[in-house]
Amino acid sequence: MEIPIQLKQIAAFTKRDFFSWTTYKTAMTTQLINILIGVFSWGVAASYVQKPVAEMYNSDYVSFLVVGIAIGNLVMPLVQGVERQLNPWTLETVLMTGISIPVFVIGNIAWNYIFSVLTFIPYLLIGTSVFGARLDVNIPSTILAFTISAAIMMSMAFISTGLRIVTKSTDPITWAINILQNLFAGVAFPVVYLDTIFFQGASNLSWFLPQTWVYHLSRLAMLTNASLTDPKVLLEFLKGGLFAIILLPIGYRVLRWGVARSKKEGTLGWY
Amino acid sequence: MKSGLAISINLMDCFASACGGMVSQWYSSTMNAKYAIETIGLTKKYPTRRDDSGGLYGRHSSTDSFVAIFDVLRNRKRSYIEALRGIDLQIRKGEIFGLLGPNGAGKTTLIKILCTLVIHDEGEAYVNGFDVKKEPGNVVKHLQAVLPESRGFNWRLTGKQNLQFYSLLYGIPEKAARERVNYLLELTGLKDRANDGYQQYSTGMQRKLLLCRALLRNTPVLLFDEPTAGLDPTAAAEFRSLVRDKLARQEGTTVMLSTHNLNEAQDICDRIAILDRGKIIACDTPGKIQYAVHxxxxxxxxxxxxxxxxxxxxxxxxxxxxxxxxxxxxxxxxxxxxxxxxxxxxxxxxxxxxxxxxxxxxxxxxxxxxxxxxxxxxxxxxxxxxxxx
Missing domain, CATH: 3.30.70.1340 (MTH889-like domain)
Known part of the structure; x- marks a missing residue:
């Protein structure tokens, strides 16, 4: 029996897209790793649900998760904002206006961040009213946590942009950090739980990830009413702040390096 | 015409008062500069990577970011293409200068170096006396470029909104920006379509909007890379008339343009340079170049x-x-x-x-x-x- 032409045409599209996909070797590898890490991290999270909670924040799991998701929704657009806006036409033209590179990056993030702040509130309202999440918010600590988080994520955006300008594709460093976040940054379970499922001291690794501090400080401020007058709380905020202070100049330098490198290679207009 | 000039002067005044001493430094540099554009022994090489068979597959493979980033970090030895090989140019203020040359001759590279979008390897380049490598901030304040691939417009915004966005980036005061945008839309015949979305614009209208953006600040130097490519003959003639009669002759703007259209070069350029494989092989008035061979x-x-x-x-x-x-x-x-x-x-x-x-x-x-x-x-x-x- 003759195969209908329509089926052959659909097969032609599929074949074309498969061959195209295989040419993006990095994307192919990262997609496969994403699947593995994704399955693993949600598996760990699911097993955590069965455990007694309150190890780090003296709170219940639903509250912990609601705040985590809300924070994730708030900070991730900071990195994604630049990625969406970054194309050669915009970059070349905007740089020719004489504006500074950080202004270009922050300018491209601003609306995403404002929009995320607006959507952050419904997340919390639904979480508290529908799912019974209990928040115990300390306003000054929350504001400081958001400021430190924004600085950390801004640094990440600088690094991501700087590398993307050079590689013209997903930058491997930001990808690695983002993928590790699912497992180690404590989005869906407290990082101390890593000691239980891996080995004693495994959670220490997570403190080297910038996102861990973003989630940790926000949860301290929003779940435990952590006051900045408490020396223990203050120390946590100082550690997070130190992370931001170290990362910001590094991010700025990576961004400047990326633009300079791209101008040197004549590839600023490529992507 | 008169109102356009008045707006231009107002814009400069506003900018001057906004930037204070910095502007006086510009003016002195600008006044001292002998040429609007000057290049001395300008050289540019682009890195290439070779595949196993020895064939080139582009200046950079963009599909494999791991390979690209590790190459960069390891500073792997690469082969190079010489895009420019010792370019010496002096372009006088108010001159219309044409760059001619076959594809790959180095015209766009030269323009992008002057725009500070590409960094040259050797030699020197100056725009109104400012070094493009050492003072890129001052260079971009004195120059605007219209590159064929550089749109940078938001497709969902109207033509007018796009121009207003760039006015803000240039730091033009709101009132002056509004007047300037309206004037330019009128000048280029886009006024009736100013509130249409950019995505509804034809190729010719998109080109005109690029020109409007280039003229927002009234910079003393304008660079065009193939400005009339894709334009119909009437629109191309209008563009040439605008460049020659208004910008160069009336306002004294220095214009450098690259083109494949030899009639266009002959029609509006005071001088032309022919580039071939990164070198200037002829540079003179169109009249003299005509007789250079016969x-x-x-x-x-x-x-x-x-x-x-x-x-x-x-x-x-x-x-x-x-x-x-x-x-x-x-x-x-x-x-x-x-x-x-x-x-x-x-x-x-x-x-x-x-x-x-x-x-x-x-x-x-x-x-x-x-x-x-x-x-x-x-x-x-x-x-x-x-x-x-």
Missing amino acids: DEKVFSIAFADGRFDEERGRQMLNALEAIQGVHGATPDVDTARNLRGLSLRVDKDTDLSDILSVIMKNDLKISSINTTEPSLEEAFMAITRRRGE
Whole structure:
């Protein structure tokens, strides 16, 4: 029996897209790793649900998760904002206006961040009213946590942009950090739980990830009413702040390096 | 026209007051600069990577970011393409300067270096006296460029909203920006479509909006990379008229443009440079470039009465060829042996009255005279071909 032409045409599209996909070797590898890490991290999270909670924040799991998701929704657009806006036409033209590179990056993030702040509130309202999440918010600590988080994520955006300008594709460093976040940054379970499922001291690794501090400080401020007058709380905020202070100049330098490198290679207009 | 100039002056005033001392520093640099654009021994090499078979597959593979980033970090040894090889140029203020050359000659690279979008390897480049490598901030304040691939417009916003966005980036005060945007939309004939989404614009309208953006700040130097590519003949003629009559002649703007359209270059450029494989191989006025290869023109004379004695004809041809500057005379004889006309190859500066007096002595009635000069296209083809051999 003759195969209908329509089926052959659909097969032609599929074949074309498969061959195209295989040419993006990095994307192919990262997609496969994403699947593995994704399955693993949600598996760990699911097993955590069965455990007694309150190890780090003296709170219940639903509250912990609601705040985590809300924070994730708030900070991730900071990195994604630049990625969406970054194309050669915009970059070349905007740089020719004489504006500074950080202004270009922050300018491209601003609306995403404002929009995320607006959507952050419904997340919390639904979480508290529908799912019974209990928040115990300390306003000054929350504001400081958001400021430190924004600085950390801004640094990440600088690094991501700087590398993307050079590689013209997903930058491997930001990808690695983002993928590790699912497992180690404590989005869906407290990082101390890593000691239980891996080995004693495994959670220490997570403190080297910038996102861990973003989630940790926000949860301290929003779940435990952590006051900045408490020396223990203050120390946590100082550690997070130190992370931001170290990362910001590094991010700025990576961004400047990326633009300079791209101008040197004549590839600023490529992507 | 007058209102446009007034707006331009206001904008400069606003900018001057906003930037204070910095502007006076500009002005002094600008006034001291001898040329609007100057390059000295400008060299640019682009890195390439070779595949296993030795064939080039682009300056950078963009599909494999791991490979790309590790190459960069390891500073792996690469081969290079020489895009520019020692470019020396001096472009005077208010001049319209054309860059001609085959594809890949280095025209866009040169323009992008002047725009600070590409960093050169060796040599120097100045815009209004500012070093493009050391003072890129000052350079971009003095220059605007219209690059064919650089749109940078938001497709969902209207043409007017897009221009207002760039006005803000340039730091133009709101009122002045509004007036300037309206003036430019009027000037380019986009006023009626100003509130339409950019995505609804035709290619010609998109080009006009690019021009509007380039003129927002009224910078003293404008660079265009193939400005009329994709424009219909009327729009292209309007563009040329705007550049020559208004921007260059009336406002004194220095214009550098790269083009493949030789008629366009001949029509509006004060001087042109022909680039080939990263080198300037000719640089002069279009008139002189025309004669750079063939230093002669063809002088054609048609006769009303063709009856003519063969022996006298031979003597006349000998007399014509004896005139200084005449390199050859070819008679146009019909089947009845009548002399219909003459074609003479003569030096471009030959005094034609000597030729005419020889013809008059032979009692020939002249019905028409034509002079055919070598075209810029012929010169361009000959110069670039000669380099290729």
